[in-house]
Amino acid sequence: MPSLQVLRFAAAFFVVLFHVGSGLQIQYQLTTNPFGLGAAGVDIFFVLSGFIISYTTNPARGFLDFARRRVARVVPLYWLLTLAVIIIALAKPDLLNSTVLTQQAIIRSFLFVPYEKSNGAIQPLLFLGWTLCYEMFFYLIYGLCALVSGRGASWLASGVLLFLVGLNSLWPDGPAEWRFYTSPILVEFVLGMGLQEIFSGSDYFRNGSQLLALMSIICAPVAYFTASLVLPGIVPPAIFSALVVIGCLFWKVQKTRLILALVLLGDASYSLYLVHPYTIQLVMKLLSKDASLGLVFLLLCAAIIWTVAISLALYQLVERPAQRFLLKPRPKALLPAVEVSSGSD
Template sequence: MLESLQVLRALASLMVVVFHLGAPLQRLGLIAPWPQSGAAGVDIFFVLSGFLMLVTTYGRTGYTASFYHKRLVRIAPLYWIVTTASLALLLLAPQLVKSGRAETWHIIASYLFLPARHPVLGTLEPLVVPGWTLNYEMFFYLLWGMALLLPQRQRLPAVSLAIAGLALLGIAAPGDNPFFAFYTSPIMLEFVFGLAIGLWYLKGPTIGRGWGWVLMGCGFVSLLSQGDVPPETRMLRWGIPAAMVVVGALVLERSRPVPRVGLLALLGDASYSLYLVHGMVLSAVGQVFVRLSPQLALQGPALYIACAVTAVGAAIVVSVVVHLLVERPLLRLMSEKRPARKAAPEGRS
C-alpha cells in the first residue's frame, strides 16, 4: 500500500467517526447542529477502492476467481463477526440499542451484502449501519471481476458504461424498490473516478509536485466546507473533491516517496476495523456519559469535549486491538495456501 494512501485511509476513517460522534453528543444534550461533512470520508474510500482495484489487477488475465476470493476474504469475515455481535446485542440487550429492531429479511440481507430497509430508520442500511457502503463495494467488485474477463483496454470503458447506465436509469425512471433505488445511485460513479485515476497513475503524464498540494488542499476545503448534500448531487459535490484529494496524494507520491508515519500507518491498517466497530464504541461511551453526567463536575462544552475525546480515543484503541487480534490473524489464516493433496497410491481410494 502506498504510504500516501495509508494516510488518506486513516483520515477518511476518522472523518466518518467524527461524523457519527454527533448522535451520542446530542443524546448528552448538545443542541447545536453537528457538521455533516465528515460523511465525505466514505467518498474518499470509494475513489480509493476504484484506484486500487485497477492498479492491483492491471495486466492480469484469468484472474476473476482469485479476485473474488481475495475480496471476499478481505471484506466478509470481520464484517460478519461485527454483524453477529450487533445481532446478539440486539436480541440479548435490546435496551442498549437505541435504533434497532430484529427483522428477518433485514438480518439476512445484512449478511449477504444486499440492500434492505432498516426496520427503524427506514433507510437502506444493514444491522451495522456503516455497512451500507460495503453493499456498494461488493457490487462494484462483482462488476470489476466480470470486467477482468475482457481484454485490458476494454475493462474501464465497460464498467464505466455499466455504472453510468445504471445512474442514468435511476434519474430517468426513479423507483422505490430497494434494489433499484440502491444500485442506480450516482454515488457509484465515484468508483469510476478511482479507476480513471488508477489508469492515469500507471500510464498518464507526470504532474508537478506543487499541484499535488493544491489539489489536496482544494479537495479537503471543498469537502469540509459543505454541509449535508442530497444523494442526487453527492457524486458531484463530494465525489469530485474526494477524487482531487486522491490525485493530489498520488502526485506527491509519484514525485517523492511519502515517509512512513508509524501512528498514521497503523491507523491506516486498522481503518477497516475502525470503520466497522466505531459505531458501537461511540454509542457505548455516549451512554456511559449520559448515566454519569449528573455525577461529573462538567457541564456544557466541557462535558461534550470530554465525551468526544473519550469516545474517539476509545474507538481508535478498540479498532487497533480488533485489527491486531482479530482482523490480521483472520486474513493470515484465510489467505494461507493449503498444500496440494498427494495422489493416493494405486489400489487405495
C-alpha cells in the first residue's frame, strides 16, 4: 500500500519536527513547542502498526515465523543504535542529557523493557525506544493471540489490550512497569486492528475515494483541536491518527516519481525515527543563543536534510541486509536417496 508507506514517512517527519521544536523551546526559552502537533506522529505509528500487523500476519505460518519477522524488522537497528548510545555515554557523557549507564539499564534496554529514569521518564537508554517497547509488547500479545485463535487474533488481542487499559483506570498510580504496560495509549493498536477489520470487510473502503481521503485528512487536525478542548489524554491524538490513517486507506495513489521517492523515504522511516534526536540535538548544542533566526532556520533545515540522508544510508546498509540475513529461507534437509524397484525381481 504506497499510501501507507508515504504516511510512515510523514509520521516520522512529524516526530522530527516535534523534536526540532522542543530543542528550540529549551534553547530559546519558548513558552510552547511550535511543532507540538508533531508528537501525534507516534500515535499514527501505533494505529498503523495495529492495522499492518493484523492485515499482513498469516497465523498458519505459526508463532515462530511471526516472531522471526518482527525481530528482523525491529531488533538489528535498535540494538546497533543502543550500542552507539552506550559508547557515547562512556566516551562523551556530556553529549547526552539524562542517560546514566548501569548494568540493569543496559540489559533492560536490549530486552525492550523500559525503566524509570531520574527525570521520571519510563524509557530504555535509546530514549525513543519507549515506543518500540510498546511495539514489542503488542507483537507478543498479537502473536500469542494468533497462536490461540488464528484468524480471530485481532479480536482477542483487542480484548486483552482493552482489559489492560481498564486495569489502569482501577490503579493508575502503580509502579513504573504497571503504568507503562497498562497505559491508555494501547488503545491506538486496537483502533488500528479495528480499521483493518472494517477495511478487509468493505469493498467500498478498498476501492478507495479521493474525496473521502481528502475530507478525512482535512478533518483530522480540526477534530484534534476540537477534542483537545473537552477530552483528556490520549483521546485527541487517537482520533487524529485514526482519521489520518482512514484518509490514507481511501487514498489511491498514482505511482509517480514523487510518490516512489516518498515510498522509499517511508521504507527508511524507522531509521529516520530512531536516529533523528541525536543528529538534531548535535546541531542544537552547536547553536549560539545569540544566533539570528535566519541562521538557526538554515542550520536546522540542513540538519533535517542530513538526517534524512543518514536514515536512507542506514536503511540500505543496515536494515535491508539484516532483514535479508535473518529472513533467508532455511535450507531443506536432504533426504536419503531411495532406490526404486523396477518390479522385475
